[in-house]
Amino acid sequence: xSDYIVRATAADSQIRAFAATTRETVEAxxxxxxxxxxxxxxxxxxxxxxxxxxxxxxxxxxxxxxxIKGSGPIGGLTVTADSLGRVKGYADHPEVLLHANAKGKLDxxxxxxxxxxxxxxxxxxxxxxxxxxxxxxxxxxxxxxYYFATSEQVPSSVGLGVLMEKDNTVKQAGGFxxxxxxxxxxxxxxxxxxxxxxxxxxxxxxxxxxxxxxILGLLLGDLGLEVNDRMPTQFYCNxxxxxxxxxxxxxxxxxxxxxxxxxxxxxLNCHFCNTDYTFSVEDLKRxxxxxx
Numbered sequence: 040x041s042d043y044i045v046r047a048t049a050a051d052s053q054i055r056a057f058a059a060t061t062r063e064t065v066e067a068x069x070x071x072x073x074x075x076x077x078x079x080x081x082x083x084x085x086x087x088x089x090x091x092x093x094x095x096x097x098x099x100x101x102x103x104x105x106x107i108k109g110s111g112p113i114g115g116l117t118v119t120a121d122s123l124g125r126v127k128g129y130a131d132h133p134e135v136l137l138h139a140n141a142k143g144k145l146d147x148x149x150x151x152x153x154x155x156x157x158x159x160x161x162x163x164x165x166x167x168x169x170x171x172x173x174x175x176x177x178x179x180x181x182x183x184x185y186y187f188a189t190s191e192q193v194p195s196s197v198g199l200g201v202l203m204e205k206d207n208t209v210k211q212a213g214g215f216x217x218x219x220x221x222x223x224x225x226x227x228x229x230x231x232x233x234x235x236x237x238x239x240x241x242x243x244x245x246x247x248x249x250x251x252x253x254i255l256g257l258l259l260g261d262l263g264l265e266v267n268d269r270m271p272t273q274f275y276c277n278x279x280x281x282x283x284x285x286x287x288x289x290x291x292x293x294x295x296x297x298x299x300x301x302x303x304x305x306x307l308n309c310h311f312c313n314t315d316y317t318f319s320v321e322d323l324k325r326x327x328x329x330x331x
Contacts, residue, residue: 042273044094044124045251047266049259053223054231056259057091058215058251059272064090064126065201065212067274071313074133076203078113080145082130083201084179085118087214089128090272093120096162104159109177111152112137119311124272127311145203151177156186180214180241187218194219196231200241211245215254227262234258276312283307283316287326295327 044059065083068074074082085105093103101122108115114131140146154174161167170190174182180199187195199214217235219228235258238244244254255264287295287307298305305318318326 042271043251043269044091044272045255045266046094046268046270047255047259047264049255049262049264050223050227051263053220053227054259054262055218055220056215056255056264057094057217058213058255059087059091060211060213060245060251061087061090061272062209062212064272064274066209068128069207069209071274072129072133074130075136076207077137077145077147077150078130078133078135079203079207079209080201081113081147081150081179082116082118082128082133083209083212084147084199084214085116086126086128086274087199087201087212088179088183088197088216089118089120090124090126091214091216092158093122093126094124094270094272096122096160098122098162100163102161104157104161106157106159107151107154107174107179107182108157109152109154109174111135111148111150111154111177113150113152115154116151117310124270125275126272127274127276129310129313145201147179148177151179153177156182158186158190183216194223196235198238198241200245202242202245211242213245213251213254214241215251215258217258230262231258234261274312276309276314278309278312278314280316283309284318284322284326287318287323288329292327295323299323299327 042061042063047056069079089105103120105118112135116130118128120126137146137149158170159167172186175185180197183197187193196217202211204210307316
C-alpha cells in the first residue's frame with residue numbers, strides 16, 4: 040500500500056501515536072478540485088489529520104468531520120473520514136492564490152485567516168459529539184494540538200506537511216499525532232518534548248523520504264516504540280447517481296415539477312469529489328412518478 044497509517048504506542052502505552060503518508064490521497068484531492076498550491080497544502084494537511092483521527096474511532100459506520108471556517112480568502116475547509124482510513128474533503132475557494140509567507144513557504148495561515156475549528160464525531164448516537172475551538176495559528180497542525188488539549192483534555196502534538204512539485208502536483212504529504220495518556224510519567228513527557236524540539240518540520244522529514252515508521256522511530260525510538268498495525272488510507276467518496284437521486288426526491292414534488300416545467304436537464308455536483316451528475320427531463324419525470 041502506498042498511502043498508509045501506522046498506529047503505535049510507546050513508553051509502556053503511556054503514549055499513543057499515529058503517523059501517515061498521504062501523497063496519493065492529497066494528489067487525488069488536488070486533481071479532483073484543481074486546487075491552487077496553497078489550497079492543496081491547506082486541504083492536504085486537514086485530509087491527513089482527518090485520516091489519522093478517523094482511525095481513532097471504533098465503529099465501522101462512525102464518521103468524523105473536520106470543519107474550518109476562517110476570515111481568509113479560502114473561506115473554509117471540510118473533511119470527513121471513517122474508521123477505515125477513507126477520507127474526502129474540499130475547500131470553499133480552491134482557486135485562491137497567495138504569495139509565499141515570510142519564511143518562503145506556502146501561506147496556509149494567510150489563506151485560512153482567523154476563525155473556528157469544529158470536530159464532529161457521529162458514532163451512531165442520537166446526537167453527534169461536537170467540539171469547537173478558536174484557531175490559534177491557522178496552520179492547522181497547531182490548531183488541532185490546541186483542540187485536543189482544550190476540547191478533549193488530551194495533551195497532544197500534531198505535525199502535518201504537504202510538499203509541492205514545481206508543476207504544482209503533490210511531491211510528499213503526511214504527518215503524525217502523538218497523545219499522552221493521563222498517567223504519563225514526567226520523565227517521559229520531558230524526553231518527548233526534547234525530541235519534538237529537535238525536529239525541524241514534517242515537510243523536511245517527508246522530503247528526506249522518511250516513512251511513517253521512521254518518523255515515529257525518530258520521535259519515539261528511545262521510548263520503547265511498538266508499532267501495532269498499519270492500515271491503508273485513500274481519498275474516497277461514496278457518492279453515486281443513486282444517492283444524488285435520493286437527494287432530489289427529498290426536495291419535494293413541487294420543486295421537481297418546477298424543474299420539469301423548465302424543460303432543461305439538471306446538473307448536481309458533489310462537493311467532496313467534484314463529480315457532476317446530470318438528470319434529464321425524462322429522469323426528473325421518473326423521479327417525480329416514484330416520489331410520494
